[in-house]
Amino acid sequence: MTLLFAIGFVLLHAVGILFLPKHAIGASYAFLVIAPLLAAGAALYRARKVGFAPSHGWSLAALGLLLWTLGMVSSMLGDIFLNNSNTAPGEIMLLYVLYGVPIFYAVAILGIENDSRTQRIIDAVLAISLGYLYYALMFSWTTLRGDNSPQSTSMIAMMFDVENTFLAITTTVRFLASNTLKEQYFFGVMATFTCLYGIVAAYYNH
Numbered sequence: 001m002t003l004l005f006a007i008g009f010v011l012l013h014a015v016g017i018l019f020l021p022k023h024a025i026g027a028s029y030a031f032l033v034i035a036p037l038l039a040a041g042a043a044l045y046r047a048r049k050v051g052f053a054p055s056h057g058w059s060l061a062a063l064g065l066l067l068w069t070l071g072m073v074s075s076m077l078g079d080i081f082l083n084n085s086n087t088a089p090g091e092i093m094l095l096y097v098l099y100g101v102p103i104f105y106a107v108a109i110l111g112i113e114n115d116s117r118t119q120r121i122i123d124a125v126l127a128i129s130l131g132y133l134y135y136a137l138m139f140s141w142t143t144l145r146g147d148n149s150p151q152s153t154s155m156i157a158m159m160f161d162v163e164n165t166f167l168a169i170t171t172t173v174r175f176l177a178s179n180t181l182k183e184q185y186f187f188g189v190m191a192t193f194t195c196l197y198g199i200v201a202a203y204y205n206h
Helices: 002-017 023-049 056-082 090-098 100-109 115-137 150-176 180-205
Strands: none
Touching: 002 023, 002 056, 023 056, 023 100, 056 090, 056 100, 090 100, 090 150, 100 115, 100 150, 100 180, 115 150, 150 180
């Protein structure tokens, strides 16, 4: 049933673009915003069943998807309402980078035995610091207004490839190393998502 819904969603997206050519960008953005919101809602639904604690992972997945949604909403506002044709405004890129931080934090803390509050805080600080340093590196190629050359755009796309590949590899490794059905299910979902997203994002960005 879920697969049929996903296929139907993609088909509706295509129909919206084909039959509303004058409003294709707006129609497409509507689906690009709704899709991660639905995914975040599904993650929150799962969190409601197993628990909202970060150690269960689903609330972190929902947070990552909500950050990505905010990035897409910001892109929509810039393209449609602010007429900003720049491909990589800095504040929007920050949201797309930060989307990966909660997922990486889940990779670090789920299933770790004998952990403590202090260890979790340290892991959180490290995950946030990694995201910040990656964004700082990206900011050498863009500004708050956006990139300023085709070379900058290409480098930013490659940096997103690196981030997405890193998330795909780490979630896949955790899936293969899972010791419990709970971990296996969570990381199976996240590995499937990050691998598919990495492929689609690479095609889109390049």
